[in-house]
Amino acid sequence: MTDRVGIIGIGQSNFRSRRDDASYxxxxxxxxxxxxxxxGLDFDAIDAVVYSLSPDAMVGIGNAERxxxxxxxxxxxxxxxxxxxxxxxxSSVTAAYYHIASGVCDVxxxxxxxxxxxxxxxxxxxxxxxxxxxxxxxxLGTINMLAMSAVRYMQRYGMTEEDMAYxxxxxxxxxxxxxxxxxxxxxxxxxxxxxxxxxxxxxxxxCCPQSTGGAAMVLASEQFIRDNNLDAVWIxxxxxxxxxxxxGDRMGNNPTAEHADAYALGRSFAQSYRMAGITDPAKQVxxxxxxxxxxxxxxxxxxxxxxxxxxxxxxxxxxDGEFELGGRVPVNPSGGTLCTxxxxxxxxxxxxxxxxxxxxxxxxxxxxxxxxxxxxxxxxDHQIFGTMVIEA
Amino acid sequence: MELLGxxxxxxxxxxxxxxxxxSYFFTQIRDNGKIFGRRCAKSNKVLVPPRAFSDxxxxxxxxxxxxxxxxxxEAFTFVYExxxxxxxxxxxxxxxxxxxxxxxxxxxxxxxxxxxPREAAEALxxxxxxxxxxxxxxxxxxxxxxxxxx
Amino acid sequence: MxxxxxxxxxxxxxxxxxxxxxxxxxEIIYDISQAALADAGLTIExxxxxxxxxxxxxxxxAISVMMASGPTGGVDRDILSxxxxxxxxxxxxxxxxxxxxxxxxxxxAWSPTEASSLSEAxxxxxxxxxxRALPLDELSSHALQASALSHVWPNAWIFAETxxxxxxxxxxxxxPDPPARPRAGPARWPLTERLTTQPVTGAVAMVLAxxxxxxxxxxxxxxxxxxxxxxxxxAFLGDRDLTTAPALKEAARQAYxxxxxxxxxxxxxxxxxxxxxxxxxxxxxxxLGLASRAEIAPRMAEGWFARGGRLPxxxxxxxxxxxxxxxxxxxxxxxxxxxxxxxxxxHQSPGVRLGLAQAGSGFAMxxxxxxVLGADA
Numbered sequence: 001m002t003d004r005v006g007i008i009g010i011g012q013s014n015f016r017s018r019r020d021d022a023s024y025x026x027x028x029x030x031x032x033x034x035x036x037x038x039x040g041l042d043f044d045a046i047d048a049v050v051y052s053l054s055p056d057a058m059v060g061i062g063n064a065e066r067x068x069x070x071x072x073x074x075x076x077x078x079x080x081x082x083x084x085x086x087x088x089x090x091s092s093v094t095a096a097y098y099h100i101a102s103g104v105c106d107v108x109x110x111x112x113x114x115x116x117x118x119x120x121x122x123x124x125x126x127x128x129x130x131x132x133x134x135x136x137x138x139x140l141g142t143i144n145m146l147a148m149s150a151v152r153y154m155q156r157y158g159m160t161e162e163d164m165a166y167x168x169x170x171x172x173x174x175x176x177x178x179x180x181x182x183x184x185x186x187x188x189x190x191x192x193x194x195x196x197x198x199x200x201x202x203x204x205x206x207c208c209p210q211s212t213g214g215a216a217m218v219l220a221s222e223q224f225i226r227d228n229n230l231d232a233v234w235i236x237x238x239x240x241x242x243x244x245x246x247x248g249d250r251m252g253n254n255p256t257a258e259h260a261d262a263y264a265l266g267r268s269f270a271q272s273y274r275m276a277g278i279t280d281p282a283k284q285v286x287x288x289x290x291x292x293x294x295x296x297x298x299x300x301x302x303x304x305x306x307x308x309x310x311x312x313x314x315x316x317x318x319x320d321g322e323f324e325l326g327g328r329v330p331v332n333p334s335g336g337t338l339c340t341x342x343x344x345x346x347x348x349x350x351x352x353x354x355x356x357x358x359x360x361x362x363x364x365x366x367x368x369x370x371x372x373x374x375x376x377x378x379x380x381d382h383q384i385f386g387t388m389v390i391e392a
Numbered sequence: 393m394e395l396l397g398x399x400x401x402x403x404x405x406x407x408x409x410x411x412x413x414x415s416y417f418f419t420q421i422r423d424n425g426k427i428f429g430r431r432c433a434k435s436n437k438v439l440v441p442p443r444a445f446s447d448x449x450x451x452x453x454x455x456x457x458x459x460x461x462x463x464x465x466e467a468f469t470f471v472y473e474x475x476x477x478x479x480x481x482x483x484x485x486x487x488x489x490x491x492x493x494x495x496x497x498x499x500x501x502x503x504x505x506x507x508x509p510r511e512a513a514e515a516l517x518x519x520x521x522x523x524x525x526x527x528x529x530x531x532x533x534x535x536x537x538x539x540x541x542x
Numbered sequence: 543m544x545x546x547x548x549x550x551x552x553x554x555x556x557x558x559x560x561x562x563x564x565x566x567x568x569e570i571i572y573d574i575s576q577a578a579l580a581d582a583g584l585t586i587e588x589x590x591x592x593x594x595x596x597x598x599x600x601x602x603x604a605i606s607v608m609m610a611s612g613p614t615g616g617v618d619r620d621i622l623s624x625x626x627x628x629x630x631x632x633x634x635x636x637x638x639x640x641x642x643x644x645x646x647x648x649x650x651a652w653s654p655t656e657a658s659s660l661s662e663a664x665x666x667x668x669x670x671x672x673x674r675a676l677p678l679d680e681l682s683s684h685a686l687q688a689s690a691l692s693h694v695w696p697n698a699w700i701f702a703e704t705x706x707x708x709x710x711x712x713x714x715x716x717x718p719d720p721p722a723r724p725r726a727g728p729a730r731w732p733l734t735e736r737l738t739t740q741p742v743t744g745a746v747a748m749v750l751a752x753x754x755x756x757x758x759x760x761x762x763x764x765x766x767x768x769x770x771x772x773x774x775x776x777a778f779l780g781d782r783d784l785t786t787a788p789a790l791k792e793a794a795r796q797a798y799x800x801x802x803x804x805x806x807x808x809x810x811x812x813x814x815x816x817x818x819x820x821x822x823x824x825x826x827x828x829x830l831g832l833a834s835r836a837e838i839a840p841r842m843a844e845g846w847f848a849r850g851g852r853l854p855x856x857x858x859x860x861x862x863x864x865x866x867x868x869x870x871x872x873x874x875x876x877x878x879x880x881x882x883x884x885x886x887x888x889h890q891s892p893g894v895r896l897g898l899a900q901a902g903s904g905f906a907m908x909x910x911x912x913x914v915l916g917a918d919a
Contacts (some may be wrong), residue, residue: 022396022397023671025777051626054605055598055604055605056598056599056625056666057598057604059668060400060402061667061668061669061670062597062598062599062663062664062665062666062667063597063599063625063626063667063904064667065528065626066626066667066774066777066904066905066908067669067777068777069774069775069776069777069908070776070777070781073775074774075775075776075789076773076774076788076792077773077774077792078771078772078796079626079773079774079909080624080626080627080630080633080634080772080909081624081625081626081630082427082622082623082624083598083607083623083624083625084605084607084621084622084623085607085608091622094622094636095622096635098634098637098638098641098643099637100547101546101637101641101642102544102546102636102637102638102640102641103544103545103546103640104637104640104643104877115608121756123475123476124475124476124477124478125476125479125604126604127475127605128602128604128609129479129605131568131603131609132406132408132412132603133408133410133411133441133566133568134414134441134534135498135534136500137487137533137534138498138534139471139475139478139479139483139485140498141478142477144469144471144485147469148467148468148469148486148487149467151468151469151486151513151518152466152467152698153465155517155518156883157889162761170410175720178565194669196472196473197470197472197473197475197509198471198472198473199469199470199471199472200469200470200471200472200479200509200512200513201469201509201513202469205543211395211505239620240591240621240622240631241618241619241620242611242616242617242618242620243617243618244447244448244611244612244617245447245608245609245611245612246447246495246612247467247486247487247496247498248440248441248466248495248496248497249439249447249495249496249500251466251467251487251489251495251496252466252493252494252495252496253437253489253494253495254490254494255495256448256618259467260701264468264618267618303571326861328612373755373823379605379607379608380605380607380608380611381608383608384607384609384611384621398670398671400670400674402666403660404599404602404657404658404659404662404663404666406602406656406657406658407567407656407658408566408567408602408656409563409564409567410566410657411564411565411566411568411569412564412565413566413569414566443612443722444565444566444568444569444572445569445572445613446619447611447612447617448611450572450576450586450615495675498872499915
């Protein structure tokens with residue numbers, strides 16, 4: 001088979017709250033250089049750049065990708081930018097995939113960075129994603145939007161606040177093994193339960209941090225990889241799906257998408273699995289990096305990824321240890337979005353971490369023997385989802 | 393090595409055209425204290441808030457349907473944290489399925505004791521009956537109404 | 543580097559100036575998406591994916607693709623967004639069709655004028671490190687480019703003004719009943735107010751399909767993608783030689799190589815150029831290989847680029863006719879597609895077999911794209 005798309009290089013920052021020593025383009029460069037070194041290529045070899053950047057307001061520069069042109073070696077090269085909110089990182093890798101799958105490009109760099117810690121407070125910016133006609137006057141933000149999802153998930157499947165705390169405890173323990181992660185301090189169930197309520201039932205320790213840092217990946221065509229004897233892992237499934245923007249339509253009478261669940265995420269995974277030939281994800285997937293910026297959302301992500309038989313089964317199975325390092329299908333062994341969230345690249349980090357896992361390069365948080373991994377990203381008001389299957 | 397910083401503020405005002413559908417919705421609230429949804433003939437769903445077209449069927453909606461003032465809680469949350477340019481906490485808001493509607497409308501919940509969120513969560517449990525209250529002076533705005541436990 | 547599957551444009555809808563405020567932005571996007579589908583004779587069920595080109599700061603939304611997902615038909619569908627420019631949405635859509643994994647793509651772009659000041663919104667694009675304190679909006683960047691060109695070519699202003707007159711003449715023919723009367727732009731030295739038009743609200747949408755689908759549905763006159771190129775200049779204006787457009791040269795090189803074009807002056811029947819100002823059109827002639835700086839005067843004197851001439855440019859009237867800032871790039875592509883499909887209306891040029899669209903966006907045309915569309919697959 002000579003028409004697959006592979007990943008040949010990966011770079012990530014060590015994510016932190018603030019980086020007063022680095023401008024925004026510096027952070028992009030910081031991830032691009034290791035990715036290029038990892039791929040063993042010069043910038044001359046890059047046919048196109050896909051720039052990963054979500055709301056401009058987070059970095060405080062309109063069309064900030066223009067400033068990143070030099071950081072990605074983009075002068076006089078094919079260049080475009082993607083923004084699908086929190087899913088931007090995985091949508092960017094997806095766009096890069098299509099540059100190659102089209103037959104037009106052989107080698108594509110995708111990169112970006114975020115300085116969420118610098119923008120004052122991200123919820124103020126994120127309030128502006130809602131439509132000014134009906135909902136802008138309400139104090140909507142991503143935290144309370146997903147708190148409402150939690151409330152419905154509690155009612156439907158019996159999730160408790162303690163169940164949510166289990167996710168945080170698990171992910172922090174895993175992040176402690178990942179030098180790239182932002183929040184690496186382990187916590188106990190009591191620590192989480194005692195942390196202050198932000199938007200009930202979400203408490204401070206149920207929330208992702210505001211992270212600063214960059215990520216970059218180099219993709220190449222199978223032909224290029226073989227011709228140059230490169231080491232690679234393969235993107236065998238890729239898809240994207242949106243559900244309705246209206247949260248109130250995900251409630252009420254017979255909604256197509258239920259706000260407690262992650263309808264379009266499930267649809268996107270189904271499409272990626274079809275493409276990759278995966279018929280039983282619960283058995284065939286070895287590792288999952290599922291975008292979940294709040295502890296409760298990891299449950300519906302696991303459900304939507306088909307890693308359990310029924311929606312809601314994820315709660316008990318997580319407590320039973322199935323989704324942690326050493327368990328049946330470790331979920332977010334990197335610590336996930338809950339421990340590191342540089343919005344513009346957080347979904348790229350999911351792909352990067354999955355790739356590192358099936359490549360056997362994940363270091364202390366390696367899942368032994370992982371060869372088939374899945375990654376997901378969520379964007380907007382839990383609306384736009386991207387998914388990938390990556391294999392050794 | 394001295395590291396410098398720079399403060400910048402984004403400040404642009406937008407004058408968004410609401411279109412005929414939203415304008416009707418808000419003038420009904422302002423002038424008559426009534427809430428209307430819009431029906432999609434194909435799905436037969438009454439969409440609230442109303443839209444000119446259904447994003448599911450992609451067909452224009454066809455008729456106005458008065459909904460509420462009673463309804464049921466579909467989702468809620470209680471915010472205890474202050475965010476820049478958002479209201480001072482604590483406050484409760486969420487979504488209500490008004491009688492006659494098929495989709496839920498966002499709004500504040502008032503009159504709920506938020507001292508203990510777990511107790512408040514029981515008071516507003518999904519399915520709880522609520523009623524829409526209207527401000528005396530109304531502007532034609534989402535903040536002209538809110539929901540209280542019936 | 544051949545396309546796995548050759549894409550074609552099978553539907554277009556262009557609304558270059560929307561002046562009524564009866565429809566909200568969401569409704570405008572719905573209207574244009576439905577219009578493009580209708581033009582293609584397709585329904586949303588035939589669409590496998592969507593790419594939108596929209597700008598958060600223009601729209602007043604922090605993630606503008608969210609609101610667009612409903613009206614474009616993105617619910618339960620695959621939708622991506624390229625806020626870098628409207629032409630990038632076309633490009634990504636074309637790449638997706640070319641992969642063979644999508645039968646079709648709907649690409650949509652829009653440019654509202656609801657911001658109190660588009661200039662203010664654009665100024666936010668200047669970096670806060672060195673340039674934010676300057677009055678650097680897109681008009682200023684075009685003025686800087688005009689000033690640079692005037693320095694090396696003191697008579698450039700004559701030709702820039704002639705280009706504007708040409709495009710206005712084309713506009714009068716193309717739009718016998720125009721949706722809006724263009725208002726002259728402010729002067730900003732060396733730009734006179736005759737050289738730009740005030741921004742208006744606009745929207746555009748196109749339907750792309752791959753060869754197998756085109757055959758299956760027997761589309762009568764698709765506009766086949768023969769070549770596509772795109773590139774970016776450096777970030778800081780100060781790093782660039784503003785008298786030239788190396789990114790456009792590179793984009794043209796890519797597109798011409800794909801389309802097998804050796805002599806662009808002989809190959810194309812029509813051209814659309816993003817004439818942000820007449821100076822931008824002059825720079826584009828050179829970078830596209832249509833006329834070097836020295837050749838511009840004699841070729842313009844011979845009427846090359848006017849209607850009826852050897853290489854008509856901007857029969858649509860270009861940006862001087864209507865300036866829906868963010869979607870001017872995709873509109874150029876749609877105009878050429880319509881010329882090839884025989885659907886350009888009053889400004890149709892007879893017998894168009896091959897056309898070129900150049901799209902430029904950002905400060906002094908930082909992003910440059912060249913799209914070649916033809917009647918043959």
